[in-house]
Amino acid sequence: xxxxxxxxxxxxxxxxxxxxxxxxxxxxxxxxxxxxxxxxxxxxxxxxxxxxxxxxxxxxxxxxxxxxxxxxxxxxxxxxxxxxxxxxxxxxxxxxxxxxxxxxxxxxxxxxxxxxxxxxxxxxxxxxxxxxxxxxxxxxxxxxxxxxxxxxxxxxxxxxxxxxxxxxxxxxxxxxxxxxxxxxxxxxxxxxxxxxxxxxxxxxxxxxxxxxxxxxxxxxxxxxxxxxxxxxxxxxxxxxxxxxxxxxxxxxxxxxxxxxxxxxxxxxxxxxxxxxxxxxxxxxxxxxxxxxxxxxxxxxxxxxxxxxxxxxxxxxx
Amino acid sequence: xxxxxxxxxxxxxxxxxxxxxxxxxxxxxxxxxxxxxxxxxxxxxxxxxxxxxxxxxxxxxxxxxxxxxxxxxxxxxxxxxxxxxxxxxxxxxxxxxxxxxxxxxxxxxxxxxxxxxxxxxxxxxxxxxxxxxxxxxxxxxxxxxxxxxxxxxxxxxxxxxxxxxxxxxxxxxxxxxxxxxxxxxxxxxxxxxxxxxxxxxxxxxxxxxxxxxxxxxxxxxxxxxxxxxxxxxxxxxxxxxxxxxxxxxxxxxxxxxxxxxxxxxxxxxxxxxxxxxxxxxxxxxxxxxxxxxxxxxxxxxxxxxxxxxxxxxxxxxxxxxxxxxxxxxxxxxxxxxxxxxxxxxxxxxxxxxxxxxxxx
Amino acid sequence: xxxxxxxxxxxxxxxxxxxxxxxxxxxxxxxxxxxxxxxxxxxxxxxxxxxxxxxxxxxxxxxxxxxxxxxxxxxxxxxxxxxxxxxxxxxxxxxxxxxxxxxxxxxxxxxxxxxxxxxxxxxxxxxxxxxxxxxxxxxxxxxxxxxxxxxxxxxxxxxxxxxxxxxxxxxxxxxxxxxxxxxxxxxxxxxxxxxxxxxxxxxxxxxxxxxxxxxxxxxxxxxxxxxxxxxxxxxxxxxxxxxxxxxxxxxxxxxxxxxxxxxxxxxxxxxxxxxxxxxxxxxxxxxxxxxxxxxxxxxxxxxxxxxxxxxxxxxxxxxxxx
Numbered sequence: 001x002x003x004x005x006x007x008x009x010x011x012x013x014x015x016x017x018x019x020x021x022x023x024x025x026x027x028x029x030x031x032x033x034x035x036x037x038x039x040x041x042x043x044x045x046x047x048x049x050x051x052x053x054x055x056x057x058x059x060x061x062x063x064x065x066x067x068x069x070x071x072x073x074x075x076x077x078x079x080x081x082x083x084x085x086x087x088x089x090x091x092x093x094x095x096x097x098x099x100x101x102x103x104x105x106x107x108x109x110x111x112x113x114x115x116x117x118x119x120x121x122x123x124x125x126x127x128x129x130x131x132x133x134x135x136x137x138x139x140x141x142x143x144x145x146x147x148x149x150x151x152x153x154x155x156x157x158x159x160x161x162x163x164x165x166x167x168x169x170x171x172x173x174x175x176x177x178x179x180x181x182x183x184x185x186x187x188x189x190x191x192x193x194x195x196x197x198x199x200x201x202x203x204x205x206x207x208x209x210x211x212x213x214x215x216x217x218x219x220x221x222x223x224x225x226x227x228x229x230x231x232x233x234x235x236x237x238x239x240x241x242x243x244x245x246x247x248x249x250x251x252x253x254x255x256x257x258x259x260x261x262x263x264x265x266x267x268x269x270x271x272x273x274x275x276x277x278x279x280x281x282x283x284x285x286x287x288x289x290x291x292x293x294x295x296x297x298x299x300x301x302x303x304x305x306x307x308x309x310x311x312x313x314x315x316x317x
Numbered sequence: 318x319x320x321x322x323x324x325x326x327x328x329x330x331x332x333x334x335x336x337x338x339x340x341x342x343x344x345x346x347x348x349x350x351x352x353x354x355x356x357x358x359x360x361x362x363x364x365x366x367x368x369x370x371x372x373x374x375x376x377x378x379x380x381x382x383x384x385x386x387x388x389x390x391x392x393x394x395x396x397x398x399x400x401x402x403x404x405x406x407x408x409x410x411x412x413x414x415x416x417x418x419x420x421x422x423x424x425x426x427x428x429x430x431x432x433x434x435x436x437x438x439x440x441x442x443x444x445x446x447x448x449x450x451x452x453x454x455x456x457x458x459x460x461x462x463x464x465x466x467x468x469x470x471x472x473x474x475x476x477x478x479x480x481x482x483x484x485x486x487x488x489x490x491x492x493x494x495x496x497x498x499x500x501x502x503x504x505x506x507x508x509x510x511x512x513x514x515x516x517x518x519x520x521x522x523x524x525x526x527x528x529x530x531x532x533x534x535x536x537x538x539x540x541x542x543x544x545x546x547x548x549x550x551x552x553x554x555x556x557x558x559x560x561x562x563x564x565x566x567x568x569x570x571x572x573x574x575x576x577x578x579x580x581x582x583x584x585x586x587x588x589x590x591x592x593x594x595x596x597x598x599x600x601x602x603x604x605x606x607x608x609x610x611x612x613x614x615x616x617x618x619x620x621x622x623x624x625x626x627x628x629x630x631x632x633x634x635x636x637x638x639x640x641x642x643x644x645x646x647x648x649x650x651x652x653x654x655x656x657x658x659x660x661x662x663x664x665x666x667x668x669x670x671x672x673x674x675x676x677x
Numbered sequence: 678x679x680x681x682x683x684x685x686x687x688x689x690x691x692x693x694x695x696x697x698x699x700x701x702x703x704x705x706x707x708x709x710x711x712x713x714x715x716x717x718x719x720x721x722x723x724x725x726x727x728x729x730x731x732x733x734x735x736x737x738x739x740x741x742x743x744x745x746x747x748x749x750x751x752x753x754x755x756x757x758x759x760x761x762x763x764x765x766x767x768x769x770x771x772x773x774x775x776x777x778x779x780x781x782x783x784x785x786x787x788x789x790x791x792x793x794x795x796x797x798x799x800x801x802x803x804x805x806x807x808x809x810x811x812x813x814x815x816x817x818x819x820x821x822x823x824x825x826x827x828x829x830x831x832x833x834x835x836x837x838x839x840x841x842x843x844x845x846x847x848x849x850x851x852x853x854x855x856x857x858x859x860x861x862x863x864x865x866x867x868x869x870x871x872x873x874x875x876x877x878x879x880x881x882x883x884x885x886x887x888x889x890x891x892x893x894x895x896x897x898x899x900x901x902x903x904x905x906x907x908x909x910x911x912x913x914x915x916x917x918x919x920x921x922x923x924x925x926x927x928x929x930x931x932x933x934x935x936x937x938x939x940x941x942x943x944x945x946x947x948x949x950x951x952x953x954x955x956x957x958x959x960x961x962x963x964x965x966x967x968x969x970x971x972x973x974x975x976x977x978x979x980x981x982x983x984x985x986x987x988x989x990x991x992x993x994x995x996x997x998x999x
Contacts, residue, residue: 014832017832018836025844025848026848028845028848028849029848136979136982136983136986137979139982140926140975140978140979140982140983141975141978141979142930142933142934142974142975142978144933144934144937144950144953145933145953145971145974145975148953148956148957148960148967148968148971149968149971151957151960152960152964152967152968156960156961156964244835246837247835247836247837247838247840248837248838250837250839250840251837251838251839251840251934252839254839254840254843254934254938255839255934255937255938258937258938259957269840269843270843270938270939270940273843273846273847273938273940274939276847278847278848281843281844281847281848285840285844288837288840289836292835292836292837296835
């Protein structure tokens with residue numbers, strides 16, 4: 001329990017820090033928050049009025065606290081270009097991105113776990129070596145290149161799958177999935193390689209432990225030894241990496257959504273950067289940052305709950 | 318336990334031949350630096366209900382021997398020749414699937430380090446029940462009950478509580494008891510105990526050995542007790558085989574081994590045991606020299622470089638394992654301890670040493 | 678070890694999910710500097726095979742072409758439209774074909790290499806200067822200073838890299854402009870590279886600082902600065918150099934992603950990223966515009982990763998060898 005308490009304190013601290021840094025982003029901009037909100041070329045009077053309203057002369061901390069208060073109520077300002085509240089935009093676009101990330105994670109773990117186990121079990125075999133080589137190639141290919149190649153091959157040359165477009169799940173589940181296949185693969189490719197290599201290394205190490213030999217000596221079938229005995233301890237590092245990879249995934253969706261014209265958070269970030277809609281950009285960053293921190297927090301807790309060694313840390317002599 | 322009766326009845330039918338017959342078993346590992354001859358021609362027979370103690374230093378091959386018999390060796394870069402017959406069936410070349418059928422149900426092993434031998438992320442109870450459910454087809458409830466009974470029989474207090482716990486919540490001695498329970502769960506008839514007490518406190522060691530002995534008697538099991546500590550086997554084994562550099566150098570019933578030791582290595586081992594009668598500051602007797610090279614063993618006897626009795630012949634010709642009068646004492650030595658040739662050889666060496674010292 | 682640090686994960690390689698500086702591998706680092714962590718049953722490859730030299734040849738060739746591009750006769754001006762190249766398929770005159778406004782794709786790819794390589798090398802160099810210093814001092818002096826540095830680096834590493842890069846590029850560029858300047862991009866990528874490079878250097882320093890020759894030097898009365906310069910630095914440099922190649926690959930990917938999104942150096946300057954993006958519009962009838970840059974970029978990244986990886990193993994100084 002003390003562990004969880006510590007983690008909560010950490011969480012709060014990091015959230016403050018991250019939101020503060022995001023808040024400061026606007027200050028980086030030449031021209032400051034006024035330019036962010038009003039754009040360049042706004043007339044002097046409007047700018048001055050804005051400065052008064054927003055108390056831009058107050059100390060930074062005060063402004064931050066105000067901003068934080070607004071954030072808590074969901075007020076992130078209004079989009080300069082589209083004239084709608086930023087929060088509206090965010091809630092519209094978030095589902096597609098979340099779906100994409102979820103599918104990619106499921107796919108990559110679904111492939112990486114069996115491949116990793118097999119590679120570890122048959123270390124140095126031809127299977128292992130070829131899997132490793134392919135993984136290396138996938139690690140080296142940027143996801144936007146892979147995305148373009150996928151489109152070229154499966155959409156244009158073969159015509160099997162649509163190149164762009166997003167259909168919400170509610171509207172037409174079949175079409176929704178059909179359109180998500182290529183984006184998911186593009187996003188998952190790099191992940192599979194990372195997970196697979198990690199699991200392989202970890203499991204090779206675990207397979208050398210005494211208790212594996214003991215399990216075999218009990219006459220347990222290979223499958224059981226691999227899955228129930230060897231995979232368990234190794235899965236914890238996999239979990240941690242998966243959490244960290246969420247960050248990579250987020251970066252990936254930005255590019256993938258662009259290629260496949262998916263109206264998600266990633267493409268919103270890019271669009272708003274193009275249109276210099278700074279407040280939207282900031283809003284997106286906040287969502288990403290907070291989401292990322294929360295996911296890591298949940299994983300940390302899960303980790304403690306699942307790994308009995310952590311749970312009973314006191315008991316370790 | 319109803320199922321156990323079944324196996325016992327079967328074993329009563331086959332009392333004619335030994336439970337385990339090992340003949341010229343050799344296990345060589347192919348490594349970059351050469352072929353390591355870990356086990357180099359070991360033969361013995363073990364009757365059910367009897368205990369064989371296998372004694373040797375690290376590197377003598379005693380652990381590899383047990384693994385070779387059970388078939389727990391790595392698959393690559395290993396050459397295994399010779400025969401090991403369990404209940405008349407050759408196990409030395411069996412395929413993995415067939416071996417797995419034997420492991421746990423017919424032969425089992427208790428490992429050295431209970432800390433690392435138990436899966437840290439699996440409940441203790443599950444580590445026992447999985448054998449029961451896999452080999453004996455028990456359902457969940459029955460397996461759990463059996464596991465609790467097993468834990469009780471190995472002397473673990475509050476077994477109902479313990480089945481739900483993880484290994485790190487138990488003390489070293491208790492963990493080893495759990496290991497024993499796991500090994501015995503499906504009623505094997507041959508148990509290999511590989512240094513079962515080395516990793517434990519001295520006070521706990523005796524308890525564990527007593528437990529093993531009690532279980533053995535109750536289940537009429539054959540046991541191979543592997544250790545580097547002669548003290549462990551002294552009161553517990555029926556026969557003792559002393560191993561050096563992958564070979565058995567002496568094998569005899571326990572009392573005979575201690576009273577009429579024949580091999581110089583065994584004698585040296587016995588001498589190196591510190592005794593209560595010794596006054597304080599008595600120098601410990603050590604065996605001079607270094608452990609044998611298992612890749613390119615010397616011609617002749619492996620022990621000759623370190624032997625107090627060694628004569629020119631020992632460095633050239635490898636001694637053969639002979640059986641002494643009485644038929645149960647085997648030893649491989651040209652100048653055995655306690656024989657006229659041996660005494661003469663020792664005297665000669667001591668005289669030479671004295672001369673050398675004078676000159677130097 | 679129950680909770681792995683952010684390092685003890687996957688492998689650090691460029692590419693993949695657009696990750697810039699992704700999880701670094703303690704294993705990779707410790708391998709390079711001789712502290713065994715996760716045991717790997719593979720025998721260490723101590724020799725540099727054929728593949729290695731092929732990769733080196735590719736890199737040397739590309740770098741040479743890139744540097745000499747303005748002077749080589751067969752590399753056309755990347756910004757000049759040529760009538761015969763308009764939408765042309767690959768041919769003898771235009772090896773990679775021509776794009777939609779008649780520019781020679783091959784020369785644009787080579788000029789794009791100039792940008793990518795320059796930014797890659799610059800960002801990693803500056804990154805090592807800053808991050809390397811931080812890491813070196815943190816690993817040598819330890820204590821609270823180290824904890825602060827590592828804490829800060831961890832926080833930066835934890836955040837999704839591309840998002841951070843986008844944010845920085847956006848807010849550091851003058852409000853009116855559409856694209857970032859080369860300088861801004863280099864700056865942003867340097868900032869992104871620093872935390873990883875700092876951690877790697879620190880890990881290497883930690884390993885060496887504990888070895889006997891350092892203690893010996895100290896016992897002889899050497900000052901810290903001298904120890905760092907004469908004992909530690911020469912040992913840290915080789916594995917870091919190997920790692921630098923991988924880092925360059927990562928930065929190239931990052932810049933590629935940024936320019937693919939249109940947020941790096943402005944058109945008409947050719948960069949691999951915007952070449953691929955432009956070509957994407959016409960993948961159906963003139964695929965070569967996009968595919969050749971894809972191919973060249975992929976092979977280059979593969980080469981950097983492979984060479985870096987092999988060198989990392991080659992410099993593997995395990996305890997036994999010392």
